[in-house]
Amino acid sequence: MTTELLIALLIGVVVLAGAGIGLLVSRKSRGLPPPDELDAITERTIEHPEEPEPGPVDDGLLEDDFVEIVEAPTEPETPAAPTIERPEAPQGRLMRLRARLVRSQSSLGRGLLSLLGGGDLTEDDWEELEDTLLAADVGVEPTRELVENLRNRLRVEGVSDPARAREILREELIGVVGPSLDRSLKATGDDGKPGVVLVVGVNGTGKTTTVGRLARVLVAEDKTVLLGAADTFRAAAADQLQTWGERVGVSTVRGPEGGDPASVGFDTVKQGIADGSDVVLVDTAGRLHTKAGLMDELGKVKRVIEKQAPVTEVLLVIDATTGQNGLTQARVFSEVVDVTGIVLTKLDGTAKGGIVIAVQRALGAPVKFVGLGEGADDLAPFDAEEFVDALLA
Structure with missing residues (x-):
């Protein structure tokens, strides 16, 4: 019994020694200080902290001092002002009058010129000239007046040249259109009124x-x-x-x-x-x-x-x-x-x-x-x- 007890005690001592050595090795592997130093550090950190524990940042303001930050409302973008156009001067528009009328009215001009440019006109020719003018909506009275004036001038002057006949036709047409009429726009009021x-x-x-x-x-x-x-x-x-x-x-x-x-x-x-x-x-x-x-x-x-x-x-x-x-x-x-x-x-x-x-x-x-x-x-x-x-x- 004595020998068995002695063997058991030896085994216990060996086990305890091994456990202690393993603990020391584990602590050293983790870089931890010895237990007595660790206790001292823990006590010092808790009771006498040199730095505050991690937490909310303290900026010295009390709760009532916090001001709610409100972003300024974004003003709506002002729409761009409409572009003001500069109209073309009226005088410039007259340059287009001839080109536009040539395309649409030339049938009237061709009809008149072809009749007057053919030499002496017969009664049938004069009737055709009348019909051409009436078809162009010149009107009955202006047509009669124009044809009569043309016949008189061509007969009196004895015109046979087509170019001269054209000049006479132009003059008579301008006469019935009315070159002396006042075509200005009366856009001015009296006494300062519009x-x-x-x-x-x-x-x-x-x-x-x-x-x-x-x-x-x-x-x-x-x-x-x-x-x-x-x-x-x-x-x-x-x-x-x-x-x-x-x-x-x-x-x-x-x-x-x-x-x-x-x-x-x-x-x-x-x-x-x-x-x-x-x-x-x-x-x-x-x-x-x-x-x-x-x-x-x-x-x-x-x-x-x-x-x-x-x-x-x-x-x-x-x-x-x-x-x-x-x-x-x-x-x-x-x-x-x-x-x-x-x-x-x-x-x-x-x-x-x-x-x-x-x-x-x-x-x-x-x-x-x-x-x-x-x-x-x-x-x-x-x-x-x-x-x-x-x-x-």
Whole structure:
């Protein structure tokens, strides 16, 4: 028993010694200090910390000192100002008149020149000449007058040279077109008030477009312009007119849809006086000349406007392609609002250029502007000699 006990004790000592050696080796492998030093360090760190434990950063502010940071609202981007166009000078547009008319009216000129250039004219030739003029909507009375003058001059002068016959035809055509008529736009008022231009016509003649183009003509002449959208029956008409104005920096006075057009005209002229505008252009709704009620309303528009300032110009817009049908319209409008000038639109789209002569004779008012195409600056002041030269080109 004694020997067995002794062996057990020896085995226990060996096991304990091995365990101690293993512990020391493990600590050294992990770089840890001895147990007594480790206890001292732990105690010092906990009881006397040299640096604060990791945690929230203390910046010396109390909780009440914190201020909520609110980002400033981002202001919406200001839309870029619309580009203001500089319209072409009216004088430059006359250069296009001949080219545009040559393409559309040359059949009339060729017909006249071929007849006069063939030497002595027979009665059949003169009748054909008459028919050519009538087909071009020159009108019965102007045609008779023109043919009679031609016959007399050719007979008296004994003309046989085609070039001279052409010169005589040019002179006589200019004579019936009316070179001495005053075709200037009366756009100047009296007593410091603006000129007031009232634009009228039947449906579909292009009144609103004409007003927009006319504004461009006036802006090109350095005049200040105000537009009045007195066509209150179509919201699209007011929108269209406003767009035309914005393109050249011109304001538009509008009224409620379906409102009183006379009221819009009155307010437009009133604002034009207050703003010191040079010219006020008032667009009116298209109306059939056969509708008495609508024509009476147009007369009211003019009367109400003139409570603010006199109407200096009444422009009747006629579609040149309507030919003689436009003459009846013109007469009725002239009776209601005393038309002082005519605008012929779509002149580039008809071979019946004689309507210029006929409508002037019917109204006793001159053609002042002609529409030459679809462009923004395709409204040109009318010139009798340019027109005739285009016919005969």
